Amino acid sequence: MNMELSRRQFLGAAGAGVAATALGALGFGDIEAAHAEAIRTFKLVNTTETRNTCPYCSVACGVIMYSKGDRTKGEQAEIIHIEGDTDHPTNRGTLCPKGAALLDFVKSDTRLKYPMIRKPGSDKFERVNWDDALDRIVRLMKDDRDANFVEKNKDGVTVNRWITTGFLAASATTNETAWETYKVVRSAGMLVFDNQARV
């Protein structure tokens, strides 16, 4: 990037700062001067920004995720920092102690990476591939549904319900996932269906 461009962008940013607080009026001297070794290089330089909302509570604060690599370009993207989105009307850039540590959720040591199966009576999880895991799940579901589906109640009324397998929906999935889940669960006739609203 040429110096003139970066200088203009800097001044633009400084101008925006004036609008926010008088910070823009800090008496900055020669901006091309060397970086003091005390001051760490700004770590968000040249990262990709993505807007998101905090997945924890229902305030739904706006956050910006900064990543190395850009998913929209098909690159591997590693999120390196998450902070509040000042443009968001509710949180105005602020975050609570959970939101401010969202990066730790994304990168938690206990994030799951592979499907696992625990056989009856076993004391351990074993890795399994997705196909086998999913085939096993639908086999278990279908066997149960075929065995226990109630088409008519004792009065002969069509009830078409399946109450021996239940589904507990999440509380942080998207509305779109919720709708898709609704379709899948209800079309199978499931009635044992709940979410986390109660707790």
Next chain:
Amino acid sequence: MFPPVLNPTTVPQEPKFGERDLMRRSASTVTPPAQRQTEVAKLIDVSKCIGCKACQSACIEWNDTHPQLESNTGIYENPHDLTPDMFTLMRFTEWENPDTNNLEWLIRKDGCMHCEDPGCLKACPAPGAIVQYSNGIVDFVHENCIGCGYCVKGCPFNIPRISEVDHTAYKCTLCSDRIAVGQGPACAKACPTQAIVFGTKEEMKKHAEGRVADLKSRGFDSAGLYDPPGVGGTHVMYVLHHADKPEIYAGLPNNPAISPIVEAWKGVTKYAGLAVMGVAAVTGFLHYMVNGPNRVSEEDEEAAQRLTGDRSS
């Protein structure tokens, strides 16, 4: 609402301050810049603070520190103290106001005050390990730090902590890396209730006036701004509901100043000491020049021979 700091840009920028803006540099003399930058400050309004620790969380995330997992010891402070990996800490005090009989849960965010007259910098023996920029930020330069811990003794607020890993001193940098690109400190950006705000020192003082007026209207007659003159004022200030009793806020010093012992050590002792040692050396030198060496004479040897001869004969 106090205008929030805008979102950072990811485009590279030249830092807005640096070496040229040094006002003080530990164990060195610098020529202060001809024109001082506008002083910045962080204002911590204890009366708006809900003790949520977002500041601690944001501080850990931004500075990539790894505080240790401790245990519960019956208190809300976690970690239990400032550490080399925890630059800021909420300190909780359950205080029963004797005037109202009401319980007040006083929650103060502890951390570096960025003193105008920094005791840490005064005490530091390592050239350039502690610097003060003309905007008021006091920063530690780890490449130059020798880990002696003198800053700990110099600080009137007991803030710096020495890492057992790299043996250098750590404390809040006021997020100098963020401020250098026109941002506010991570804690101030995160603070949900704007109990922490950041701006120029003048702005902060003005904002504090409004807050103090609000507190007085709610019956806190002693509300006030904590900007202790004993250290020349600070670039982290508090709004306190009981400004007449800062010590009830987990021991916030009432009228702090650099300890006279530190002043004596770094002041008169430093010069007097050199003088004493110099005088001793010079005196010796002059004595030698004037008197010459003190030699054993032939007579002395003979006397010795006589003495030993006497005995051996």
Next chain:
Amino acid sequence: MSTDSGYDVGKGDSVHPGKPVTVDRYTGGARINHWITATSLVLLALSGLSLFHPRLFFLSALFGGGQWVRTIHPWIGVVLFFSFLGLFLRFWKLNLWKREDGTWLARVRDVLAAHDERLPEVGKYNAGQKLVFWSMSTLIIVLIGSGIVIWNQYFAAYTTIEQQRWALLVHSIAAILAISVWITHVYAAIWVKGTIRAMVRGSVTGGWAWRYHRKWLRELVARPPTKEPTADRKRTAAE
């Protein structure tokens, strides 16, 4: 002779008649002990001074930088303490104050003017040396004590910051005094010719002993002769 001969004569001191007369003043052990102490003290002074005044920080380069100074200085202090403890145990009796020391000290003008003939006869150590000994002993105790308080890496948790501030002040004042005493000590050794060989070869000439520590020489002479040659003498001779 006198019942207090034990106070004025050290272990291993002996006289060897001849031309010139030589007098064994320090055993090999004593000299090694001294030089360890001396080296430690010099290193401590250099490293300590580098942290004492910014103008002297360049001295830290001798130790590989400030971090090394910070690490090494206290450990050298520990070495010095124990090494000096060795010297102390060796010499404390010889440094007990005597009546003639007062007289000697009162005639300090003659001392400085090298009018040794006007001074009273003294034992192995004169009053000046004794003052050096006792002030060093005191200062080293103060230094090690205050030094531990400010040894941040291991002991920071045991004292309050206020105590540490006092310790810093005390440590630096004690160090200044110790360095000044050391300067005096070294200067005296340089000024009084023939002294340094006592700590190098272990012996002095008879004339040196006659001139500066006549009482010591007399007591040595009055003692039964030692076996010849001592191991020290053999080595000294080989040099």
Next chain:
Amino acid sequence: MTNSWTDIKNTDLVIIMGGNAAEAHPCGFKWVTEAKANRGAKLIVVDPRFTRSASVADLYAPIRQGTDIAFLLGVINHCIRNDKVQWDYVKAFTNASYIVKDGFAYKDGLFTGYNEAKRDYDKSTWDYVIGPDGYATVDDTLTNPRCVWNLLKEHVAVYTPEMVERICGTPKDKFLKVAEMIAECSSPTKAMTSMYALGWTQHSKGSQNIRAMAMLQLILGNIGIRGGGMNALRGHSNIQGLTDVGLMSNLLPGYLTLPNEKEIDLETYMSTRGFKPLRPNQMSYWQNYRKFFVSFQKAMWGAAATPENQFAYDWLPKLDVPGYDILRALELMTQGKMTGYLCQGFNPLLAAPNRKKVTDALSKLKYLVTMDPLDTETARFWENHGEFNDVDPSQIQTEVIQLPSTCFAEDEGSLTNSSRWLQWHWPGGTPPGEARTDNWIMAQIHVRLKELYRKEGGAFPDPIINLDWAYADAGEPTAEELAKEINGKALATVYDAADPTKVLAEAGKLLPGFAALRDDGSTSSGCWIYSGCFNENGNNMARRDTSDPDETGAYAKWAFSWPVNRRILYNRASADVNGKAWDPSRKLIEWDGAKWAGYDVPDIAPTAKPTDVGPFIMNPEGVSRLFTRGLMRDGPFPAHYEPFESPLDNLVAPKVRGNPAARVFKGDFEQFAETASKEFPYAATSYRLTEHFHYWTKHCRTNAVLQPEFFVEISEELAAEKGITKGGWVRVWSKRGSIQAKAVVTKRIKPLICDGKPVHVVGIPLHWGFTGAARKGFGPNSLTPFVGDANIETPEYKAFLVNIEPIAGPVA
């Protein structure tokens, strides 16, 4: 929330009761501090503990957990007695003047029609007198002794300040101070906002807690106005959305309800749902029910839902009980009546009450599937973790399949917050390992199940095989495709009902909003209340325009707020009967002589005359209800009931234990401690801490550091009595389980004097388990009773009995 987070800045008084906003919703609480700082608003906190919210309050009043109704009815009583009522509002916008049927009465803690065996009411008398014209009878003078107002006055009379002090342990002077501050907001120019959360819902009478405050807010005229409202803070990020989309046993999306087995066909089903207006000229919005329902069926089964098959009415499962909520599900598992359970990001082992029962229940399943980004305790319920999960894996025959899902950072779509804002988010990170999106996982399950049914046949495959699944990639529908389906499409061209020449939506286009929905099968919409979220204007949920004319806090162009981008519900009530704002400085919408206009989308038809149509169009009366007819299982007025486990008898109805209409399963009653138990003398409550989010953030290093270890909180007095030291170990046990914890001894909890006796409170935060980065610990669900709210089965987590003793600490 009836209002929004940003609207709280417009308030004059915030009452936080039944919640702890500063701690659980810090960034939303910001708007409380804004109101305080800029408007001079006051904050009242009523809570058993002096919370972080209390730390910045102007007034804190202690209360014994589970006695909120007594407190609130006490405030209502105070307002009525002191004439602190916004009369114009009450008369015009509530059912105060409606005459109630003669049979209805309340006596000894019970309403008319109680059946003790069924723990249920015959609610036929809980209704208005209907006149010969088919409308409810009213007495605008409020002199008829049977009008709602007079019945209410009589109902609350017992809750005097003295009675409140005896029941709640709130000192009378503190109570009166609170009541006086609240009463000031009966002025048309003063607004109070109520912020509450699980502190009110997690009781056996949770719904009535909320009703009591809602009634108070109506009496003060605070519903529908800026800075007022009933603001449920809500829990998880999309619990509002999950509920809106109807992911509950008895719901269809948009608060439509699933048929029960008595509703044998569509007509029977509809007969109880399309409410006719109860007053002349009223708009009863549920008259459109059929449009919403049919459009939903079309979204489910597309072309297979036809008028001939009653739009596939039979393909919906029919309920035989009010609902299969999680408590009933666990009960059925315990009885061995369930085979499988799929948990999509939920941690019932720690979240459902009576953990021992949960472990037993899950152990009796044949299979359990979990989908989560994190390694939850539920997925490992069979694994031995010493005292923290003391089970024998070899004795547990449940097959467990744990599926790794992506997290928010790797996922796209919308979440609905408690302001009812649907906000879109974008993925920014690459998922770890083989983690896949929930959309992919659910699609895979459906597609594979459908394939099996195609191949093998089996029990009633029609609804599975015919499920509308026209996604570009059947194996992973995109968020955008699903959002469009939720919004709804015109399957045939839709014309304006009033003007048949006007096209509302061309065939195949997205619908502009739910006004375009039709009941003839020409439209589809997954969730009618969300219609408008993604229409031909684009993805409205992704809007990021921060403009806010006159800084009302509405942010009307930010994201999308259901319904129809309305920011404050019942906003018609912000203006008086003639359509003028009660408070000009708080103007929201006003009648300009021809239409309603202002800062928000009007609640009623824009041209509906103010004198005709009431603001509460979801009620067939057009007004709000101080008396709720038969809509609540436990009474048309709230009444004070003690928790099922209580240190005190019910002082207003000594014979009644707990909420008489709450469901209690056989066997669970025996597991309740008796009232005023000597064995379990202390009143416990559970809650969240600000450093953590449920059982989630213990997986995050930083949050684990900020609050590393499980603890309980007790008063200095109880600590002294029991010899418990600060930071020492204690054992806390109830009739259902036992836990070990560190003790935090604090001045913030004080013994309450209830009916002359001290009641000690034991506070139990809920964030620890046996997986993650924090220290291993227990949760309060090891102790809590297995009973829920009478109406919606939210477990009674906030009030139960325990004992406590100091212990040496766990071995090793």
